Amino acid sequence: MIENNELTLVLILVALAATLAGRLLAKRWRLHWRSIPAYVVLPESAADAVESDNRIHFSMGSSAIGQASTVSALVTAELVYRLSQRLVVSRQTPLITVSDPVTLTLAQDTLRRAYEYRCRIERYHSRAAAWYPQGARSLVFAAGVSSLAADADVSRSVLLGRFGYELALLGESALRHGQVLIAHSDRIEGQAVAFAQAQQVLIGEELYVGPAYMNGRLIEQGSVIALDLLRWLVIVGVLITALQAL
Amino acid sequence: MRRHRLLDILSTVTVISLGLVTVIGLLSDRDSTAGEMAGFLIQLVALISALAVLVGIVNLLAVHTGRIRHTEYGWPYSLIVLLAAVAVVVLRIIDRAEGWSGDLEGETVSLRVFEAVQVSLESALMGLLVFFLVYAAYRLMRRDVTVWNVLFLAAIVVVLVGWIPLENMDALGDVRDWLVRVPVSAGARGILIGVGLGTVTVGVRVLLGQDRSYRG
Incomplete structure (x- = not known):
């Protein structure tokens, strides 16, 4: 049983109400979001990769369906899908790497849907999504993925989801092979490495608003408003608690 | 359709x-x-x-068999992966069948091989991470000198120097402890709260059936 059940329920209900209200707002008015440089660079990178006939490597790290990182796996898959829709018109198939076998099927399905969207399903092959076992410290995964990405001659590495220190190995290999590196991690150690290594970094919750920034649907824009509202509620809550403690 | x-x-x-x-x-x-x-x-x-996991193993074998068949760049490494995979399975089968004799009788050879090869390789890679991170910090400053980058680098330097066990370095050790306890801890919590809130909002979208990432 979850502790603080009432709080959890309230949080879910507030998020639900704010998302639906945000959807209505987005439908009525054109909303302007603050700029997140990585979401400016990502579509440009996809366009550049198509024009220059280069490959892009996406990695979801250890984001895993059925575990605590399920949501980060789903959001990353959605972002990969939207970018792959642009990439699959080229000869070069995007490369997706994962370390969770259930997420592997999601990655394969994401690519298949992108090819289907462009009516090029005959060019899809499931080998474009690759699984590497995680190992005790995820370094096996990092070593396998770096080697595969280098051999596949990718021009950009987009690492989104759950990574630990092993991100340093992935990032170093990407930069050594002249790849543009865009990274995020929902774990603190991976986030710190991403900040130091990547040309463009997504921090914390910025990953979860990604779909709204890339041809977002109304409900996704509503989610951004809900996230902002929840953030302000937390800030007010922290301030009130701090003032009470004085 | x-x-x-x-x-x-x-x-x-x-x-x-x-x-x-x-x-x-x-x-x-x-x-x-x-x-x-x-x-x-x-x-x-x-x-x-x-x-x-079986799906994953089949995928691993398919990816590397494909690379060998098409003689893609770096295919010999794929061959090593396949041979290693087969060797591990064979060792495990012999272990289970208690097929070892002589000095190896009663031993779990697959576990011993795992410890001798994988654990030592992972430890070596872990050791390299420090150098990657220091080089990354150097590259960060070469790329763009911003207030945040300087702050990040200064924090790294203070924490690393603070760990040096020299005499008369207590003051720096105190600064390191304060850095880790207050601003680093606050920043980390801020990021984790953000991730938690992001998870809730996307989770709500999934519960509403509005998240399309899993659809067939």
């Missing part, structure tokens, strides 16, 4: 209903029907995850 639409509806209905049952179950007593149902669903997920 019609088949896909049916799959869409089926997967959406499955996700919404199972998601709601799990949420209600987790918010209820563990002994209640809803709680037991949620527990069963979570066990089911664990079972599927275990079975899915």
